[in-house]
Amino acid sequence: MDVKGSGKKKERASIFSQWPFNKFGNEEKWQQLFKTLVITIISLVAFLITWWGLSELADTDYLPDPETVFRSFIDTFQIRDPLTGRNMWDNIMASLTRVMWGFALAFATAVPLGLAMGFSKNADDFSKPVVEVFRPIPPIAWAPIMILALGVLLGPIVLVFIGVFFPLLSNVIFGVRSIDPILSDAARTLGAKRSHLFLKVILPSTIPYIMTGIRIGLGIGWMCIVAAEFIAATGGGVGQYIVFKAEVGRYDQVYAGLVVIAILGLLTTELSGYIERRVSKRMGML
Amino acid sequence: MKLTLEKLRKTFPLDEGELVAIENIDLEVESGEFVCLLGPSGCGKTTVLRIIAGLDTPTAGSICLEGKSISGSGSDRGMVFQEFALFPWRTVRKNVEFGMELKRVPKEERHRISQKYIDLVGLDGFENAHPYELSGGMKQRVGIARALANEPEVLLMDEPFGALDAQTRNLMQKELLRIWQETKKTVIFVTHSVDEACFLADRIVIMSARPSTVSEIYEIRWPRPRDRASVEFANLRKQILAKLERMVRIEDDGTQR
Numbered sequence: 125m126d127v128k129g130s131g132k133k134k135e136r137a138s139i140f141s142q143w144p145f146n147k148f149g150n151e152e153k154w155q156q157l158f159k160t161l162v163i164t165i166i167s168l169v170a171f172l173i174t175w176w177g178l179s180e181l182a183d184t185d186y187l188p189d190p191e192t193v194f195r196s197f198i199d200t201f202q203i204r205d206p207l208t209g210r211n212m213w214d215n216i217m218a219s220l221t222r223v224m225w226g227f228a229l230a231f232a233t234a235v236p237l238g239l240a241m242g243f244s245k246n247a248d249d250f251s252k253p254v255v256e257v258f259r260p261i262p263p264i265a266w267a268p269i270m271i272l273a274l275g276v277l278l279g280p281i282v283l284v285f286i287g288v289f290f291p292l293l294s295n296v297i298f299g300v301r302s303i304d305p306i307l308s309d310a311a312r313t314l315g316a317k318r319s320h321l322f323l324k325v326i327l328p329s330t331i332p333y334i335m336t337g338i339r340i341g342l343g344i345g346w347m348c349i350v351a352a353e354f355i356a357a358t359g360g361g362v363g364q365y366i367v368f369k370a371e372v373g374r375y376d377q378v379y380a381g382l383v384v385i386a387i388l389g390l391l392t393t394e395l396s397g398y399i400e401r402r403v404s405k406r407m408g409m410l
Numbered sequence: 411m412k413l414t415l416e417k418l419r420k421t422f423p424l425d426e427g428e429l430v431a432i433e434n435i436d437l438e439v440e441s442g443e444f445v446c447l448l449g450p451s452g453c454g455k456t457t458v459l460r461i462i463a464g465l466d467t468p469t470a471g472s473i474c475l476e477g478k479s480i481s482g483s484g485s486d487r488g489m490v491f492q493e494f495a496l497f498p499w500r501t502v503r504k505n506v507e508f509g510m511e512l513k514r515v516p517k518e519e520r521h522r523i524s525q526k527y528i529d530l531v532g533l534d535g536f537e538n539a540h541p542y543e544l545s546g547g548m549k550q551r552v553g554i555a556r557a558l559a560n561e562p563e564v565l566l567m568d569e570p571f572g573a574l575d576a577q578t579r580n581l582m583q584k585e586l587l588r589i590w591q592e593t594k595k596t597v598i599f600v601t602h603s604v605d606e607a608c609f610l611a612d613r614i615v616i617m618s619a620r621p622s623t624v625s626e627i628y629e630i631r632w633p634r635p636r637d638r639a640s641v642e643f644a645n646l647r648k649q650i651l652a653k654l655e656r657m658v659r660i661e662d663d664g665t666q667r
């Protein structure tokens with residue numbers, strides 16, 4: 125935050141007067157960070173050793189050791205599959221494209237509906253029964269029928285849509301309901317009409333909640349796409365890759381596929397979590 | 411603008427029965443008058459302001475502005491909230507400009523006016539700060555600037571200086587009087603401080619404890635700026651304090667309602 129002028133300078137001066145204390149706090153923070161890092165590394169190493177030990181003990185093709193999986197992981201990005209002509213990048217792009225389409229559809233519908241349901245009691249009363257009937261159905265339960273009915277192209281996208289839609293919707297509604305009513309009061313005494321309230325109070329204060337919905341929704345979206353690709357097997361995709369490899373008995377590559385899914389899932393959540401925090405901070409809602 | 415409260419009554423529903431917050435309030439506030447509302451905590455001062463602002467509807471009775479009955483909120487009645495009620499996602503400047511934005515005041519003029527009021531409340535240098543970066547007193551000053559920048563006819567102020575230190579408080583009182591004398595706004599000012607009320611008001615309206623009515627009205631005709639050290643000031647203060655104390659005691663005993 126760049127604040128210029130005399131007032132802020134005074135504030136800064138008071139912070140500097142606490143300088144030794146401040147420095148101490150910083151040091152403590154680095155120490156804490158270092159400690160976390162060390163523990164994380166120990167945890168990961170312990171995990172790899174356990175995995176390796178188990179694979180040695182079990183001595184079965186179903187559980188290859190970490191090194192084999194790591195090699196296959198690297199190879200999948202470089203070597204095109206002789207059958208499909210795709211490498212892992214192609215599969216990732218295929219899955220990612222589906223997730224993005226499904227997500228875009230869900231965003232375009234869940235946000236307006238959520239705002240309306242949070243804002244207007246009539247809209248809520250109208251939509252709630254239907255929403256509540258559909259919400260408890262696990263998105264993956266729709267997979268067989270959706271893919272039969274909509275085909276291998278649209279089916280997986282619609283599954284992602286279902287997966288993202290409900291968490292996003294709940295968060296938007298919750299966001300609208302969490303607005304401190306006194307903010308609407310303040311806006312009204314400044315001359316705000318209902319449409320102003322919606323655009324200038326409700327929409328901005330809901331944005332951090334929308335971001336939370338996006339983060340949760342994207343996580344679920346990933347799970348849905350993999351499941352969908354198990355069933356619908358054309359056009360590539362990470363889920364599809366795993367099914368193919370399992371069928372031909374390349375279990376090392378199956379695990380490599382799992383690692384890819386884990387990394388992509390982690391990246392999506394971390395990235396959207398980062399954006400979420402940035403937006404909340406920028407909007408002054410910590 | 412002349413403001414009339416007629417047989418105002420407000421009840422809030424409870425799980426069983428209802429809470430009578432305001433029993434019956436009749437009050438006339440002349441155009442350009444400065445009225446202070448004083449009363450025990452929980453007697454309904456905020457409720458009265460909210461009803462005048464059009465944020466709450468009275469259970470019975472009416473509010474008239476210039477003889478016309480009003481319902482609902484409008485930018486002719488500005489309010490400074492006890493809880494600040496700043497928009498957390500907006501900077502100080504953007505908070506102050508909110509009302510002008512709604513009225514589609516051109517950007518440059520908006521900027522000029524908001525700067526004027528930001529300077530006035532002593533927040534220059536903090537234009538781009540967000541509310542979470544400000545202290546309670548500074549937040550309250552943003553609230554005041556925001557209400558003033560919208561240029562309402564009636565200014566409703568709910569303990570606006572409660573969160574300020576004594577020095578800033580005295581300064582803001584003087585500034586408020588200056589603005590009021592310049593703009594001739596009608597001001598209804600809620601405070602817990604008898605001293606503040608004596609310093610500011612044309613009339614001090616004392617409200618009784620719940621269920622509240624107007625208990626007494628003191629008219630103060632001294633010229634401004636008033637001298638806090640004067641004998642008459644001290645006497646009036648003592649008189650009002652004694653009155654308030656009696657009221658609270660009565661409430662404690664529960665012997666009289």
Ligand SMILES: Nc1ncnc2c1ncn2[C@@H]1O[C@H](COP(=O)(O)OP(=O)(O)OP(=O)(O)O)[C@@H](O)[C@H]1O
Nearest residue numbers: 422423429431450451452453454455456457458620
């Ligand atoms: N929305 C509401 N629902 C129920 N009761 C309410 C509501 N608003 C206020 N009250 C009650 O009405 C009474 C008056 O409240 P109000 O906030 O107007 O008092 P006040 O004089 O402003 O108090 P303070 O000096 O503490 O600010 C209180 O007993 C309060 O609990």
Ligand SMILES: [Mg+2]
Nearest residue numbers: 455456492568
């Ligand atoms: Mg109050």
